[in-house]
Amino acid sequence: MSTENLLVNYFSQYITLSEEEVEIIRKEDIIREYNKGDILLREGQIAKECFLILKGCVKRYYLEDGEEKIMEFYTENDPITPVSYSTKEPSKYYISCVEPSIVSTGTEERTQKFLQTFPRFVPIFVKIGDSITAKRQVSLDSFKNLPPEIRYQKLQENRPDLINRVPQYMIASYLGIQPESLSRIRKRIWDSK
Amino acid sequence: MSTENLLVNYFSQYITLSEEEVEIIRKEDIIREYNKGDILLREGQIAKECFLILKGCVKRYYLEDGEEKIMEFYTENDPITPVSYSTKEPSKYYISCVEPSIVSTGTEERTQKFLQTFPRFVPIFVKIGDSITAKRQVSLDSFKNLPPEIRYQKLQENRPDLINRVPQYMIASYLGIQPESLSRIRKRIWDSK
DNA sequence: TTGATTTCTTAACCGAGGTCAATGAAAATG
DNA sequence: CATTTTCATTGACCTCGGTTAAGAAATCAA
Numbered sequence: 001m002s003t004e005n006l007l008v009n010y011f012s013q014y015i016t017l018s019e020e021e022v023e024i025i026r027k028e029d030i031i032r033e034y035n036k037g038d039i040l041l042r043e044g045q046i047a048k049e050c051f052l053i054l055k056g057c058v059k060r061y062y063l064e065d066g067e068e069k070i071m072e073f074y075t076e077n078d079p080i081t082p083v084s085y086s087t088k089e090p091s092k093y094y095i096s097c098v099e100p101s102i103v104s105t106g107t108e109e110r111t112q113k114f115l116q117t118f119p120r121f122v123p124i125f126v127k128i129g130d131s132i133t134a135k136r137q138v139s140l141d142s143f144k145n146l147p148p149e150i151r152y153q154k155l156q157e158n159r160p161d162l163i164n165r166v167p168q169y170m171i172a173s174y175l176g177i178q179p180e181s182l183s184r185i186r187k188r189i190w191d192s193k
Numbered sequence: 194m195s196t197e198n199l200l201v202n203y204f205s206q207y208i209t210l211s212e213e214e215v216e217i218i219r220k221e222d223i224i225r226e227y228n229k230g231d232i233l234l235r236e237g238q239i240a241k242e243c244f245l246i247l248k249g250c251v252k253r254y255y256l257e258d259g260e261e262k263i264m265e266f267y268t269e270n271d272p273i274t275p276v277s278y279s280t281k282e283p284s285k286y287y288i289s290c291v292e293p294s295i296v297s298t299g300t301e302e303r304t305q306k307f308l309q310t311f312p313r314f315v316p317i318f319v320k321i322g323d324s325i326t327a328k329r330q331v332s333l334d335s336f337k338n339l340p341p342e343i344r345y346q347k348l349q350e351n352r353p354d355l356i357n358r359v360p361q362y363m364i365a366s367y368l369g370i371q372p373e374s375l376s377r378i379r380k381r382i383w384d385s386k
Numbered sequence: 387t388t389g390a391t392t393t394c395t396t397a398a399c400c401g402a403g404g405t406c407a408a409t410g411a412a413a414a415t416g
Numbered sequence: 417c418a419t420t421t422t423c424a425t426t427g428a429c430c431t432c433g434g435t436t437a438a439g440a441a442a443t444c445a446a
Contacts (some may be wrong), residue, residue: 230416253404287395349400360392360393360394361393361394362392362393362394372395373394373395375394376394376396377395377396379395380395381398
């Protein structure tokens with residue numbers, strides 16, 4: 001699939017686009033390509049943009065005593081609205097690329113202009129917002145208090161792709177344990193089958 | 194202090210009341226007294242009221258396999274707005290009295306009428322709402338990922354009263370550990386001093 | 387006050403994650 | 417392709433919380 005089509009494709013999940021709309025989205029489209037390790041948002045920065053991952057994989061993490069504490073991974077078609085983008089306060093976390101990634105960036109002005117031109121897109125934007133909120137709630141509920149081994153199994157069920165495309169030490173960080181522990185958990189699970 | 198004065202007292206934290214206002218608050222005032230163990234909200238119920246604890250102590254908890262998982266304690270001057278009160282969906286948790294308690298209950302109609310009569314109270318209600326949100330955020334951040342021993346020490350610093358008025362096995366539940374573990378933690382801390 | 391009930395502490399044993407160190411496998415680099 | 421760096425696994429040892437069981441201490445009621 002060509003790069004220009006990725007964003008059109010994203011909207012097509014939610015709504016059927018006319019020829020004219022497809023054209024305008026393509027023109028409006030601001031797409032950037034990043035390399036592995038590139039940083040989309042730094043701690044202390046105020047986010048001017050929100051993101052939509054069209055291709056690749058991105059992580060959101062805190063830095064504590066030089067250690068990455070990964071809070072979330074985002075992959076194809078995941079939208080990211082940094083807290084800092086909403087609050088206009090300095091970000092407490094980083095966002096950076098785990099893989100080479102293609103990202104569509106949104107600004108407030110551009111979104112407003114776009115929604116004025118195409119009011120019928122308003123409900124879709126709301127829906128996307130809701131789904132972000134719901135997703136956050138779910139991941140909080142499902143991770144609180146559960147032992148790491150269960151968390152890993154839930155991850156296997158819910159996001160099997162992640163386990164294959166992300167280095168294990170990052171998965172470990174995401175689960176809140178050391179890489180060695182994840183290794184043992186995997187061994188335990190394997191042995192018990 | 195007499196029972197009728199408790200609610201007036203609560204508002205006085207935030208604003209200076211005129212004689213007239215004091216009178217009206219006393220008349221508006223709907224106060225209930227509960228015994229230890231009385232239940233203010235059951236799982237499955239839709240909350241018709243929000244609460245303000247004027248005296249005593251109340252716990253909010255889930256029931257999992259018959260076990261209480263205590264999420265929060267509320268004491269003097271703590272307001273409680275159950276999620277179910279906002280969403281109108283069945284509550285996922287219980288609220289019940291740890292001690293004999295005196296509670297002021299609020300309904301939407303009564304609050305609206307009250308704020309129409311005294312518009313100058315609107316900002317205080319907003320402020321109270323904000324402080325609830327902030328408090329929730331803080332307690333989430335500070336408990337996630339921290340080991341139980343640290344959580345107990347933070348509790349000692351932030352809410353020393355709780356430790357003296359609430360049975361230890363409830364504190365343990367609140368910290369997410371077994372009573373025996375809390376006993377050992379206390380011993381460890383004591384020995385190391 | 388006394389007896390019953392509730393709550394707290396202690397001990398022994400187990401399992402699971404942290405830490406450190408060593409080794410092997412895989413990937414990036416030139 | 418060879419070398420260097422990164423990443424994953426394993427073992428030994430330690431700490432800490434869970435579990436079970438027993439008994440002490442505090443609380444409550446008759």
